[in-house]
Amino acid sequence: MMYTNILTSQNNGITTITINRPLKLNALNKETIQELHAAFRAADIDPDTKVIIITGSGEKAFVAGADISEFAGFSVSEGAKLAAKGQELLFDFVANLSTPVIAAINGFALGGGLELAMAAHFRIASNNAKMGLPEVSLGVIPGYGGTQRLPQLVGKGRAMEMIMTAGMIDANQALQYGLVNHITAQEEIVSFAEKLATKIMKNSSVAIGAAIKAVNAGYEDGVNGFEAEIEQFGNCFGTEDFKEGTTAFLEKRKAEFPGK
Numbered sequence: 001m002m003y004t005n006i007l008t009s010q011n012n013g014i015t016t017i018t019i020n021r022p023l024k025l026n027a028l029n030k031e032t033i034q035e036l037h038a039a040f041r042a043a044d045i046d047p048d049t050k051v052i053i054i055t056g057s058g059e060k061a062f063v064a065g066a067d068i069s070e071f072a073g074f075s076v077s078e079g080a081k082l083a084a085k086g087q088e089l090l091f092d093f094v095a096n097l098s099t100p101v102i103a104a105i106n107g108f109a110l111g112g113g114l115e116l117a118m119a120a121h122f123r124i125a126s127n128n129a130k131m132g133l134p135e136v137s138l139g140v141i142p143g144y145g146g147t148q149r150l151p152q153l154v155g156k157g158r159a160m161e162m163i164m165t166a167g168m169i170d171a172n173q174a175l176q177y178g179l180v181n182h183i184t185a186q187e188e189i190v191s192f193a194e195k196l197a198t199k200i201m202k203n204s205s206v207a208i209g210a211a212i213k214a215v216n217a218g219y220e221d222g223v224n225g226f227e228a229e230i231e232q233f234g235n236c237f238g239t240e241d242f243k244e245g246t247t248a249f250l251e252k253r254k255a256e257f258p259g260k
Contacts (some may be wrong), residue, residue, distance in 0.1 A: 001038065001039075001042065003038075003039065004021065004031065004035065005020060005021050005029075005031060005032040005035050006018060006019055006020055006032065006035050006036060006039055007020045007057070008042075008043075010041050010043075010046070010048065010049060011173070012198075012250060013049065013051065013109055013197070013201050014049070014050070014051050014052075014053060014194055014197045014198075014201075014210060014256050015039075015043040015046065015049040015052050015053070015054065016052075016053045016055065016190065017036065017039050017040065017043070017053070017054050017055075018054075018055050018056065018057050019032065019036070019055070019056045019057065019062075019063055020057040020237040021063060022057050022060075022061075023068065024064075025058075025060060025061040025063075025064030025065075025108060026056040026057060026058070026061045026062065026063045027064050027065055027066060027067045027112075028063055028065070028066050028067060028111070028112045028113070028116070029039060029065065029066075029067035029070055029115075030067075030070060032222060033038075033086055033089055033090050034089065036090050036116075037089040037090050037093060040052065040090075040093060040094055040097060040101075041093075043099060044097050044098065044099045047259055047260050048259075049099060050099070050100075050197070050200070050201040050205055050259075050260075051099065051100050051101075051102065051103070051197035051200050051201060052097070052099055052100070052240070053101075053102050053104055053190065053193045053194070053197065054101060054102070054103050054104070054116070054117075055103070055104040055105075055106050055189070055190060055193075056106055056107060056113075058106075058107070059106070059107060059128075059186060060104075060107045060108060060127070060207075061107040061108040061109075061113070062103070062104075062105045062106050062107055062108065062109040062113050062117065063109060063110070063112060063113025063114075063117075064108045064110050064111075064113060065110045065111035065112055065113055065114055065134070066111055066112040066144075067188075068076075068138070068190075069184075079140075079143070082143065083143035083144065083179070086112075086144050087143075087144055087145055090116065090119070090144075091115055091116065091119040091144045091145045092119070092145065094116070094119040094120060095119045095120075095121075095145075095149075095216065096212075096213075096216060097111055097166075097212070098205075098208075098209030098212060098213070098260075099205075099260075100121050100197075100200055100208055100212070101119075101120040101121050102120060102121070102122060102123070102124065102193045103116070103117040103118075103120035103122070103123040103124070103132070104124055104126075104189045104190055104192075104193045104195060105117050105123055105124065105125040105126065105129045105171075105180065105189075106126045106129065106186060106189050106190075106254050107126065107130070107132070107186070108129070108130050108131075109125075109129060109131045109132075110130075110131070110132050110133070110134055110144075110168070111132075111133060111134060111135055111142065112127060112144050112183065113200040114131050114132065114133055114146065114150075115133075115142060115144040115145050115146045115149070116144070117131075118145065118149040118150060118153060118179075119145060119149065122181050123179065123180040123181060124173040124180060124181055124182040124184060124189060124192060124193055124196070125174055125175070125180040125182070125183050125184075125189075126183070126184060126185065126186035126189045127167075127171050127173065127183055127184070127185060127186060128171070128186050129170070129171040129174070129180075129183075130168040130169070130170055130171075131168060131169055131171075131174050131179065132162060132166065132167055132168035132169060133146045133150065133166070134166040134167075134168075135166070136163060136166050137166040141163070142163065145231075145255075146163070147159075147163065148164070150162065150179075152219060153177075153178060154177040154178055154179050154238045155177075158177055161178065171183045182196075183199045197215070203257070204239075204241035204242075204244075204255075204257045205241070205257065205259055205260045206239050206240075206241040206257075206260070207236055207242075207245075209260075210232040210233075210235060210236055211232070212239070213228065213232055214228050214232045214233075216231040217229070240258050241257050241258065242256055244256065244257055244258065246256070
């Protein structure tokens with residue numbers, strides 16, 4: 001599929017999605033969000049894709065935010081619809097994919113950019129990365145899940161400070177906060193993500209998908225995460241991956257999982 005604002009590539013089980021609007025610092029507009037939805041969906045259903053990496057083009061930005069010119073004149077109802085549609089199409093969609101998603105934050109990740117990175121299953125950052133949610137400086141709040149996912153990752157107090165001050169933190173502070181898992185050189189960030197992806201791919205894709213569901217369940221209102229874990233644990237016993245994994249262990253060999 002041809003895209004206007006993103007690039008995709010698939011190699012050795014890894015699909016890399018690159019937001020490619022360098023003149024706009026990879027800002028998210030409606031078209032880009034729609035293209036990202038399509039690319040993530042295609043990668044998730046692709047039996048040859050075991051891990052997805054999301055990053056930005058160039059050396060300055062992962063995603064510098066949303067394209068403010070698209071919604072500056074919106075009404076109350078239009079603003080609410082914008083947030084609801086964006087969360088459905090991209091941010092919640094990514095968070096609940098069964099294929100693991102690594103965000104490679106290669107520069108500025110602000111506003112919707114940080115919200116996209118937080119929707120990924122975990123994050124790595126280049127040493128020049130800067131992250132923040134500056135929405136209150138525009139008279140609005142984060143609308144793509146930022147007020148919910150940031151406290152889950154860094155704690156309520158730190159999230160409140162970041163949101164209220166509209167300030168940025170650097171990669172080292174993000175690592176200290178637990179917002180990112182690793183820091184690497186800017187030119188090495190995708191290769192570092194690929195090394196992590198290779199480790200993930202040695203394991204059962206089916207079990208990883210079940211683990212994502214179980215972990216996410218613990219953050220959903222009205223859902224008992226322990227019960228979700230029990231259900232997903234039990235479901236694993238009916239899979240070919242479970243048979244292969246346990247047989248390989250008992251036979252003292254490496255498991256060869258059939259895939260998604």
